[in-house]
């Protein structure tokens with residue numbers, strides 16, 4: 001998303017822009033977000049300072065860590081960033097990004113990506129209480145009972161067999 005900054009030449013102005021667009025993420029995350037993102041940017045200029053509040057909503061395609069089923073879930077959140085026209089003032093601190101005074105278009109793609117990176121699930125679960133897959137028989141324990149309990153012979157019988165032999 002890019003915002004036309006010529007509209008914020010006034011010292012005090014507020015506006016909202018909405019857009020649905022595809023976005024480009026680092027390679028590692030791209031497969032999880034094949035669709036487009038809905039973006040709402042609230043832009044407020046006070047003097048030489050510009051506050052951008054960006055909201056992003058998209059759909060992630062994940063694979064459950066426990067049962068390996070693929071599932072979809074909404075990823076959405078917002079991020080605020082301060083900008084400053086020209087040098088001096090608040091500019092050049094860690095929280096504020098300096099902008100050239102004659103900038104025409106403000107590129108928010110970095111912010112878009114940051115929202116996804118910060119909210120990407122570290123743990124992927126199709127549901128809170130997913131029971132996962134039995135490592136022995138491969139049964140999906142969410143939909144069927146484990147089959148290996150019945151088939152397995154009590155290991156103590158093996159010891160007995162040895163004694164008989």
Ligand SMILES: [Zn+2]
Pocket residue numbers: 064065066067068069125126127130131132
């Ligand atoms: Zn699962």
Ligand SMILES: [Zn+2]
Pocket residue numbers: 134135136137138139146147148149
């Ligand atoms: Zn099993």
